[in-house]
Amino acid sequence: xxxxxxxxxxxxxxxxxxxxxxxxxxxxxxxxxxxxxxxxxxxxxxxxxxxxxxxxxxxxxxxxxxxxxxxxxxxxxxxxxxxxxxxxxxxxxxxxxxxxxxxxxxxxxxxxxxxxxxxxxxxxxxxxxxxxxxxxxxxxxxxxxxxxxxxxxxxxxxxxxxxxxxxxxxxxxxxxxxxxxxxxxxxxxxxxxxxxxxxxxxxxxxxxxxxxxxxxxxxxxxxxxxxxxxxxxxxxxxxxxxx
Numbered sequence: 026x027x028x029x030x031x032x033x034x035x036x037x038x039x040x041x042x043x044x045x046x047x048x049x050x051x052x053x054x055x056x057x058x059x060x061x062x063x064x065x066x067x068x069x070x071x072x073x074x075x076x077x078x079x080x081x082x083x084x085x086x087x088x089x090x091x092x093x094x095x096x097x098x099x100x101x102x103x104x105x106x107x108x109x110x111x112x113x114x115x116x117x118x119x120x121x122x123x124x125x126x127x128x129x130x131x132x133x134x135x136x137x138x139x140x141x142x143x144x145x146x147x148x149x150x151x152x153x154x155x156x157x158x159x160x161x162x163x164x165x166x167x168x169x170x171x172x173x174x175x176x177x178x179x180x181x182x183x184x185x186x187x188x189x190x191x192x193x194x195x196x197x198x199x200x201x202x203x204x205x206x207x208x209x210x211x212x213x214x215x216x217x218x219x220x221x222x223x224x225x226x227x228x229x230x231x232x233x234x235x236x237x238x239x240x241x242x243x244x245x246x247x248x249x250x251x252x253x254x255x256x257x258x259x260x261x262x263x264x265x266x267x268x
Contacts, residue, residue: 042113043248044068044106046096046153047123049076052171052218055241056120061088063245068109070094070101071123096123096149097141099156106156116160118248120169121150121192130182139184146188147195154199158208165207167248170196171240172214177260189214200257209255211247215240216262233263 043060045053048069057067061084068090071077077091090112094101110116124146127138150170161168176189196212203210219234240261247256 040065041117041248042066042068042109042115043118043120044070044109044116044153044157045120045122046070046102046105046149048120049073049080049091051122052215052237052240052244053120053122054080055237056122056244057089058084059238059241059245061086064088066090066113068092068105068112070096070105095145096121097144097152099152102149102152103156106153106160110160115164116157117164117166118169119153119157119161119166120171120244120248121153122171123149124171124188126185129184131184132182134184142185143188146185147191150192150195154195158203161208162203162206165252167209167211168199168203169211169213169244169248170199171244172196172212174214174216174260174262177214196258200255204255207252209248209250211244211256212258213240213243213247214258214260216260218263233265235261235263239263 043065045057045067047053048057049071053069057069060067066088070092072095074093077093081089081091090109092105092108094105096102106116125142127134127142154168170192172192173189175183175186176193180186193212196210200210217232217234218240219236243259243261247259250256
């Protein structure tokens with residue numbers, strides 16, 4: 026468990042401000058909870074107003090700001106960044122978490138569904154970086170991109186995996202662009218994680234799974250590194266529990 030109170034990289038004016046896309050459930054929500062529990066301020070975005078409203082009501086804190094918006098829409102993303110800075114005065118980290126899979130292949134998939142997946146999974150993180158970078162340069166902040174094990178291994182015909190390979194490239198290309206500005210970039214590649222990600226595929230597979238909290242711990246650890254330390258890539262996989 027990361028001790029947020031003792032993490033020097035998570036201290037700007039005594040607390041940080043983090044913006045998380047797709048933050049109303051799953052890994053994004055788990056990360057938001059951990060940051061809020063540590064006394065930090067969080068903005069989360071998502072498409073579903075009802076889900077965001079439920080999340081805000083559950084936590085009941087003024088340190089959480091929820092904003093409805095599409096992670097692949099420039100106007101929505103730039104407005105979310107601007108609103109977060111206006112509300113909390115700064116922006117110290119962003120987590121490009123919004124994404125989904127169509128669970129099909131090039132041979133049998135629905136091209137219309139691919140369009141939305143590619144825009145969310147690839148364009149979305151790029152838009153967040155573009156919108157947040159001026160504020161992150163001011164705080165020498167951090168960018169976290171949620172990739173996938175599917176973005177570091179090959180899988181036959183897997184369109185989702187191809188989008189996550191793109192995120193792998195985006196993370197390194199971004200790091201090479203922003204390091205001299207003092208901005209850190211971390212790619213977090215989760216393995217199988219039990220969240221609503223698998224709802225579109227009928228539920229999680231019957232194999233070893235991690236929890237959203239496991240991945241949230243990795244994200245918070247990465248962004249809480251001291252100034253001058255940049256964790257570039259974390260690949261987190263489950264291992265079977267003992268019988």
